[in-house]
Amino acid sequence: MSILNRTRTPKRAAKGLAESNPGRKLLGSKFATITVWTIAALWTIPTLGIFTTSFRDKKDIVTNGWWNIFIHPHLTLANYHAVFFGDGQSGLTNGVLPYFINSLVITIPAVLFPITIATMAAYCLSWVKFRGSDFIFFFIFALQIVPIQMSLIPLLQLFTGGVHLGTVTLIPKLGIAGKFAGIWLPHTMFALPLAIYLLHNFISSLPRDLMEAAHVDGASHFTVFRRIVLPLSVPAIAAFSIFQFLWVWNDLLVALSFSAGTEGIEPVNAKLAGLVGTWGSHWEYLTAGAFVTIAVPLIVFFSLQRYFVRGLLAGSVK
Amino acid sequence: MSSFWSANLPKIGQMIAAIAIFLAVLGAIFFIAGRANGKKQKPIAITIFLGPALVLLTFGLVGPAIKTFLFSFKNSYSTKWVGFRNYQWIFTDPDMRIVLRNTILWLVITPLITTALGLILAIFLDRMRRESIAKSLIFMPMAISFVGASIVWQFVYNFADPSQPQTGLLSTIVRHLGFSPTNWILTQPLNTFLLMVIFIWVQAGFAMVILSAAIKAVPADIVEASALDGASGWKQFRSVTFPMVRSTFIVVLATMVVTTLKLFDIVRTMTGGNFGTSVLSNEMYSEVFVRFDTGRGSAMAIVLFVMVLPILIYNIYNLRRERSIA
């Protein structure tokens, strides 16, 4: 009961803040507004460049700058046509849609799995105190720097051959190379260090009295995790989900290495990268490709964004 | 269309099944383990909460990290031990000195600028209307796959001979301002800073979103109280808002440091590491995947690892401090 009260009050307060709070106006909301819109405009220039370029044919792209589209509009959908249906005889005979589905099938579990596992680990490292928990936390932080490229070969060997110590088989071969599971697992592994680090920062700042009160009431760690930590961590989980979604969605390296030549599981990004042709001659398609693939992450961003304004992070008051 | 669904529904089914199994197993474990009480409760909880992450990390990252460490003392095909030869080469080769210098430049400049910019944006966004539109525009570069974005950045920095068509944005602006443009990408050390601009363009959205979430969390009553006390904007920021988001600021900064160290696609697509712009991670990629020298590539990975140690130590210090306060 007390939890609910704590979390809801700030939300209401935050909503009325922009209008009612004189303190925030003091710094000059006009200055803030102008600065933000200036930066937003500067930030949009390259984005706009990609967008306009995607509607131009290659002859125009290479002979005059993309801003000329506003002076001499000469638009074509050829790049989009190539991205959706292939150009002539290219590999996209069934269109781009099946690869979108592959991307979704790869991305959704590759976001859900690491975040669940990371939230559990972050809770354990911040609230189930044991000897060495700090050490483990810093060790996991340091693992962020291990280059993914170095992990590709050992992981593939694990999937196809298992792990052996001499003649003793420690782990049998998993046989998931070329299957979706063979892509989910590496994404999960590579996401964990950053996910645990970010979520730990958040979860460790949840109010101590809440946890202690729950334990006094006889709640186990599992109950505390499910009833208190998980609901309170929604904003942090939402924030990290967006980024993990983006990384997996735009990833090429893991997709190329672990789809192991299986056409049926190739994500849209990897497929579109192939459209440019063997010698990269049709790089102009990539601008259209960038806008076709951006749609899904933007939907995710917009739908998760509302969690940021909720003020649920009230927990960080100590 | 029906053939489309018959080909694709099984995939979706596979995904749903995987998620369902994952959640069911988790739920079952929680249910059973939740029954345990007494002395065993804590070890069981630790095993269940931390176990999966540690197992995955051991096979996914720790194993490869150890392998990389060993490979860094071997030759290009990892067939012979060569002692410290690869490290010696990194620190004595004249081209590598430039690479190390650039890596340090990137490391010092970009995380700070990106995080500071993200913080300013987050604060300003907090006090304006139509926040979500501005936020989305600044966030957009993060969502665009860099393969597509690199094409436009090439057109931003492009410089063509005066006899050829002009497609470079920067050159055109400079020319309209009455100056004569140079070949930006060739001009050292300017070119490294121009590449940093791209990094900041991509990553500022990340810093902004995370810091914005933290600022929203600063309880309104605290802010209001300080406003009633007559605290001015800057003072209020320094004494109330920043201390509240300090730990998040450090987390974002640390994440940016790690992202900077791992960065290679900006350098690779814009210059291929030429013209004195290469960084360690780009060279590492080239050694392993273009020149097939696993020894040198692994040694570079270890050097990168060592470079992240200062920020790791700072994090340890910071966390200890927070714990002692709490």
Added chain:
Amino acid sequence: MQIRKKGMLVAVAAATVALVATFVAPANAGTSSAACANVGSGYAVNKGATVEVFTSVVGDELSRYQAASKDFTACTGITINWNGSNSFESQLPVRVAGGTAPDLALIPQPGLLAQMVATGKVATPPSAVTNNVNRYWSKSWRDLGSVNGKFYAAPNSANLKSLVWYSPKQFAKYGYTVPTTWAAMLAQSDKMAAAKQTAWCGGLGSGSATGWPATDWLEEVVVREAGATVYNNWINHTVKFSDAPIIHAMNTVWGWMGNSKYVGTVSTIATTTFQNAGVNIPTGGCMQLQQASFYAASFPTGTVVSPTGDAWVYYLPGINPAVTTPVEGGGEFYAAFNSNKATQEVQTYLSTPQWAVSRIKAAGSNGGWLSANTGVPNSAYSNALDALSAKYLADKSSTFVFDASDAMPAAVGAGTEWTQLTNWFATGASATTIAKAIDASWPTN
């Protein structure tokens, strides 16, 4: 013609059967006699087997490989899964070491082939492949598919690099002609320069492979001035970059592609991508570009590539008369990673002239694929650009050399030679400085 029509009939019939009995069709697909006539004899039927060929070829080109192998599948029941990746060069070592090696890989660099052989995972080809290669390819090609004297990989396609792109329309407009000697080529370039035209354009940008077009320019000049023997000794480093013939060739390159009279600001070559270097040739924005035949795909849609059109090629003329028709080319080689029956059947088929003809037909008038297989008649090419290139590749009197940077150790051929030549164009440093820097990086063990 007769065979093709018959094939069409069979295809239509097969399609009808497929419509009538969807579930039976795949099992019935094997052993079509018309298809077998195109494929050749001696293949065992192996229904349901799939053989993966991993390649760097993607997009349209890849779908032509799929089309070209249809007859083989119809005849033997073996499906060839052509799997292309832009990151082939980095993915292949990962897959081989990771235990998910493809059945066959189409390797474009002899250096990468040697590296794969060094892993011990490359299978020895069956005798049928060795026999085909001995029969249909020249010794230089056979040697390129061998490592330490042992033959491993049969050649697939070949490409000709010794070409210059120009616009026949623009040449006609200004009264220029196709030069047949190096001196005439430069004399005509002087005329273009005097008329304030950009005589030559070039671009070295190519991501992590930035610099490779400059290695081609240097290689073309080395074989033209010093001949094949010096060229091949240069590959194995008995002739160094800082030795007289290579320095001399570098100075010739600098008088050509490093000459601001011809190219304008030399340093822009270092920052232009190779794909964009010659896009203004059709409009006369630039008159000539030395680039291989695949550059045709880089022109904007609507560009007419023909001997009288917007863009066409001429043969980069020789320099030293003692070196007859110098030709630089590249190619790919099939390495097998197992000795399965189906893999070997495919491997054998891919070394036959029947395969090459089928692949050339699949390209049709688009062209873009040629073979150095001497069993392929020049009349098989319906694309004029390919026919022209194949003529030089199959010419017995020509001096053929393989792309040197692809054959040198990767630390040089995919490393310092790229970066130092890029640096050369960016800064205009002296040839000796550049050459010494490359020599210094030659691996010692």
